[in-house]
Amino acid sequence: MPPAQILIVEDERIIAAELTRRITRLGYVVVATVGSGAEAIERARVSCPDLVLMDVGLPGEMDGLEAGARIWEEFKIPIVYVTAYAHEQTMAQARTPQPVLAVRKPFDVSQLRHTLEQALAAPR
Amino acid sequence: MAEVSPISPLIHPKGSAAMLEDILITSELTCRRPSAPNYASENCAPAALAREMAVNPCNLLQALVDKAVDLCRAGTAGISVLKTDPDGEYLAWEALSGVYAPYIRSRTPRHFSPCGTTLDRNAPQLFSHPARYFTYFAQAEVPIVEGLVIPVYVSGRPPRTMWIMAHDETRHFDVEDVCLMTSLAAFASAGLQVVSVMEAETQANQVWCTREAPRQVSVYEHMAAAGSQERPAGAARRTGEWQFQRLLEKLPAAAYTCDPDGLITYFNPQAVKFWGRAPKLHDPVDRFCGSFKLFATDGASIAHDACWMALALKMNQEYNGHEIIIERSDGQRLTALAYANPVHDEAGTLLGAVNVLVDITERKQAEEQLQASLHEKEVLLKEIHYRVKNNLQVIASLLYLQSDYLKDPEDVALYEDTQNAVKSMALVHESLSRTGDLAHFNFAHYIESSTTHLFQSHVAEGSRISLDMELDKIAFDVDTAVPCGLILNEILTNALKYVFPDDRSGNIHLTLRAAAEQVTLSVRDTGIGFPAGFDFHNTESLGLQLVGMMTEQLGGTLTLTRGGGTTFTVRIPYGTR
Numbered sequence: 001m002p003p004a005q006i007l008i009v010e011d012e013r014i015i016a017a018e019l020t021r022r023i024t025r026l027g028y029v030v031v032a033t034v035g036s037g038a039e040a041i042e043r044a045r046v047s048c049p050d051l052v053l054m055d056v057g058l059p060g061e062m063d064g065l066e067a068g069a070r071i072w073e074e075f076k077i078p079i080v081y082v083t084a085y086a087h088e089q090t091m092a093q094a095r096t097p098q099p100v101l102a103v104r105k106p107f108d109v110s111q112l113r114h115t116l117e118q119a120l121a122a123p124r
Numbered sequence: 125m126a127e128v129s130p131i132s133p134l135i136h137p138k139g140s141a142a143m144l145e146d147i148l149i150t151s152e153l154t155c156r157r158p159s160a161p162n163y164a165s166e167n168c169a170p171a172a173l174a175r176e177m178a179v180n181p182c183n184l185l186q187a188l189v190d191k192a193v194d195l196c197r198a199g200t201a202g203i204s205v206l207k208t209d210p211d212g213e214y215l216a217w218e219a220l221s222g223v224y225a226p227y228i229r230s231r232t233p234r235h236f237s238p239c240g241t242t243l244d245r246n247a248p249q250l251f252s253h254p255a256r257y258f259t260y261f262a263q264a265e266v267p268i269v270e271g272l273v274i275p276v277y278v279s280g281r282p283p284r285t286m287w288i289m290a291h292d293e294t295r296h297f298d299v300e301d302v303c304l305m306t307s308l309a310a311f312a313s314a315g316l317q318v319v320s321v322m323e324a325e326t327q328a329n330q331v332w333c334t335r336e337a338p339r340q341v342s343v344y345e346h347m348a349a350a351g352s353q354e355r356p357a358g359a360a361r362r363t364g365e366w367q368f369q370r371l372l373e374k375l376p377a378a379a380y381t382c383d384p385d386g387l388i389t390y391f392n393p394q395a396v397k398f399w400g401r402a403p404k405l406h407d408p409v410d411r412f413c414g415s416f417k418l419f420a421t422d423g424a425s426i427a428h429d430a431c432w433m434a435l436a437l438k439m440n441q442e443y444n445g446h447e448i449i450i451e452r453s454d455g456q457r458l459t460a461l462a463y464a465n466p467v468h469d470e471a472g473t474l475l476g477a478v479n480v481l482v483d484i485t486e487r488k489q490a491e492e493q494l495q496a497s498l499h500e501k502e503v504l505l506k507e508i509h510y511r512v513k514n515n516l517q518v519i520a521s522l523l524y525l526q527s528d529y530l531k532d533p534e535d536v537a538l539y540e541d542t543q544n545a546v547k548s549m550a551l552v553h554e555s556l557s558r559t560g561d562l563a564h565f566n567f568a569h570y571i572e573s574s575t576t577h578l579f580q581s582h583v584a585e586g587s588r589i590s591l592d593m594e595l596d597k598i599a600f601d602v603d604t605a606v607p608c609g610l611i612l613n614e615i616l617t618n619a620l621k622y623v624f625p626d627d628r629s630g631n632i633h634l635t636l637r638a639a640a641e642q643v644t645l646s647v648r649d650t651g652i653g654f655p656a657g658f659d660f661h662n663t664e665s666l667g668l669q670l671v672g673m674m675t676e677q678l679g680g681t682l683t684l685t686r687g688g689g690t691t692f693t694v695r696i697p698y699g700t701r
Contacts (some may be wrong), residue, residue, distance in 0.1 A: 012514065014518050014521045015521045017525055018520075018521035018525060021524075022524075057514070084510050084517060085557075105514060106516060106517050106550040106551070106577075108547070108577060108580050108581045109581075
């Protein structure tokens with residue numbers, strides 16, 4: 001079985017670089033790293049990844065929750081959010097299937113691995 | 125009340141050591157953080173004073189000073205009036221409440237007193253320990269810490285001052301007290317004006333009250349007169365009705381009366397202003413209230429026959445301090461506190477009801493603005509914590525990326541430790557952005573999430589290292605929480621990395637205890653312990669040096685106990701910082 005392909009959406013390039021390296025070392029393939037919601041939708045359409053790792057606090061008109069919702073509605077690709085927002089209310093606004101999976105910043109590799117495995121194992 | 129010698133300006137216990145400028149601290153009022161307004165008590169005050177004016181106007185000044193003590197949490201409140209005798213002008217204390225009440229016959233000189241200074245400057249003045257300059261105050265047993273004096277002017281009457289004193293070193297007056305006192309002074313002014321007019325006009329009729337024998341003008345008299353179709357016979361009854369209407373006219377609030385059927389029998393000019401219209405008297409079209417429309421605070425429409433006045437008449441009971449929204453015919457909405465009270469004759473028969481409507485529209489708007497502003501600040505604070513946390517994640521990521529270029533595993537481990545320290549600080553901001561309260565950071569919650577994070581980072585799955593915790597619920601401020609978080613991070617990291625080598629099993633026991641003015645954080649492990657002769661005060665380990673530095677920063681102490689493992693105990697002052 002080929003390794004799962006993951007699209008990373010994170011506007012902070014340093015954080016995106018750490019995520020890319022950690023995810024690659026976990027055995028997954030990072031298909032692309034983009035920094036906005038619009039780019040994420042476009043890239044998801046082109047690459048059809050198995051999972052999107054989505055930062056919640058994206059710049060511009062479309063935040064990560066909105067971009068995640070649109071990707072799920074259009075392509076049925078599972079979303080794992082990455083967030084520095086501590087509030088449950090923030091994640092409660094997500095329009096992706098329950099349970100909404102999120103990696104909280106500051107993240108560590110075991111938390112990241114566990115959440116990715118959980119998301120990829122979920123039925124689509 | 126115990127009799128005491130009045131304060132006399134003729135007695136100077138000691139010479140004045142201070143200058144007027146030393147005790148006059150009015151400018152400080154704008155620098156002090158105002159106390160939270162007590163709208164409920166404040167709103168009740170006008171209605172209570174209005175009732176006092178209606179029932180016993182001669183007692184109005186005493187009612188005012190009693191209210192001032194209550195509303196301003198003052199030690200003493202008083203009203204002084206300017207008088208003259210052969211020795212010259214002086215200010216006589218004519219109404220007193222609180223600690224200095226026994227000094228009712230006291231006087232202070234016009235040109236050497238806080239009241240005189242306030243009249244000279246014609247504006248509220250704040251005095252600090254006035255006895256330092258006005259030394260005659262030292263005669264009083266209880267010293268004055270602060271005094272706030274407001275000038276009161278009434279046309280055709282001698283000037284007065286209304287004042288409050290604090291006798292407690294912890295009580296400091298602020299602009300909120302100035303607002304309250306100014307409102308009460310306005311009441312004093314209105315009340316004195318009414319009494320002035322009454323005295324002048326009733327002197328001719330020889331029926332008005334004197335201070336020595338106050339004649340009570342009751343609502344009953346007015347209602348009895350207004351309720352009957354015929355004009356009541358007798359000078360007293362006519363006078364009662366007239367006096368009552370005079371009082372209601374001067375009230376700084378809307379007031380009206382209804383007969384038992386709800387027909388409006390009287391309204392004052394403020395009611396016309398408030399309603400935006402003048403209803404016809406005794407007209408069934410305007411039953412129970414002269415407003416165009418009525419609404420509850422939730423916006424639901426209220427029929428006129430269900431308003432507070434209607435309830436007071438139907439249920440024959442008082443409805444005081446209830447909010448109601450009125451809408452004028454032009455659509456403008458105003459909020460009022462209603463004080464609807466049924467009125468009975470001596471036999472207990474219902475004569476009607478009186479309703480006083482205190483306009484609180486501006487206050488409600490200010491309250492809403494304040495709430496909106498508070499919400500905005502909370503959102504902003506959470507956003508700041510979010511940004512700090514995100515930036516700390518960037519630093520942790522940077523350290524991770526840099527550590528990729530390191531070859532020596534020990535160097536990599538150092539970078540990992542630094543990443544964990546950064547994450548430990550980020551977790552403080554995580555907790556803060558949840559609570560939003562910088563002064564009360566729940567450290568027990570932080571420990572729970574921090575230890576989970578450290579175990580995930582350092583302990584392989586299936587490890588036999590267990591953790592148990594006994595945590596008191598302790599609220600730290602952020603300045604204590606961050607160093608404490610770092611201390612815990614370093615001690616736990618040290619334990620997880622070094623004291624259980626070769627897959628040893630073991631336990632870490634963590635306690636957080638609060639005792640009198642001290643918090644004790646203790647981390648006990650059952651690991652291999654430190655080598656004999658190890659001096660943690662002179663260690664090369666940066667982690668342990670950090671623990672020492674942070675403990676010192678918090679003004680605490682650090683001890684290390686050996687035997688069956690190691691116990692680090694950090695004691696820091698609590699509640700005294």
